[in-house]
Amino acid sequence: MNANAPVDFQQHYLSTWTEPNPDQRRHIIEQLWAPEGKLVISSLGITLRGTAEIAAHIARVHDDMIMSKGLVFSYDQQLPADDALLLRWSMAAPSGDVVGRGVDVVFRNADGQVTTVYMFMGVN
Template sequence: MIEIDPQDLADRYMAQWTEPDAAERRAAVERLWAADGTHVLQPPVEIRESAAGLGFRHPTLEAQGHDAIEIRVASSYERFVAKQGITFRARPDAMRLQGLVRFGWEAVSAESGEVVGGGSEILVLDDEGRIRTDYMFPGT
C-alpha cells in the first residue's frame, strides 16, 4: 500500500462535499475513490425507525461506483451547502492503521461559524490509497 497522510486524505475527502463546481466534484470523486468504491451511510434516526417498522433491523444506505457517489455528494452539496449554508471540515484527529483511516468531521454554519453537527468516518483503502469502502456515521 502506498504511503498517505491520513489528515490530508481526511481534508480532501471533506472538501469534495463542499465543492461548488460540478466538474471539480466529479474529479475529486475520481481521485479519491476506487472505481467500484462504496459509500455506506448509517441512516438518520427517522429512517432507521421507519425501516424497523418494516422489519429491517440494521438498515444502511449505500452508493457504489463513481456515478452513484457523485450523485450522493452532489445531493449533499445542494441540500446542506447550497441551501442551508453549511460547510464541512475534518477534525484534526485522522489516524491510519494499515488499510484503514478513521477521522471525525464537523458540520459548520458558514454564517456564524458555529458547529451544528458532525460525525465520523472509517475509510477502507485499496492498494493505491483510494477509498474502497466508506462507513459514515453522522451524529457521532
C-alpha cells in the same frame, strides 16, 4: 504510511464534498475513489456503489447542505490504522455553531484509492 499522508488525504477527501464546481468535484471523486467503491451511510440506511452513485449523492448533499444552508464541514480528528483512516467531522452553521458531527471510517486499496467508507452521523 507517511505522517503527512492522512492530512493530505483528508483535505483531498473533504474537497469531494466541498468543491463548488460540480465538474471538478466529480473529477476529484473519480480520481480519489476506486471505480467499485462503496459508501455506507448508517443514518440513512443506504449503501451506494460505484463512483456514479457516490457522486450523485455527494452532489445532493453539497446542494442541500453547503449551498442552500451555508453549512461548513471540517475534520477535527483523524486516526490512521493500516489501510483505514477514521475521520471525525463537524458541520457548522454560518454563525460558527456546530450543528452536527459524524465519523467516516475510510478504507483504501494499495493504490490509495477509497474502496469503502462507513459514515456515522450524530457522533459527539
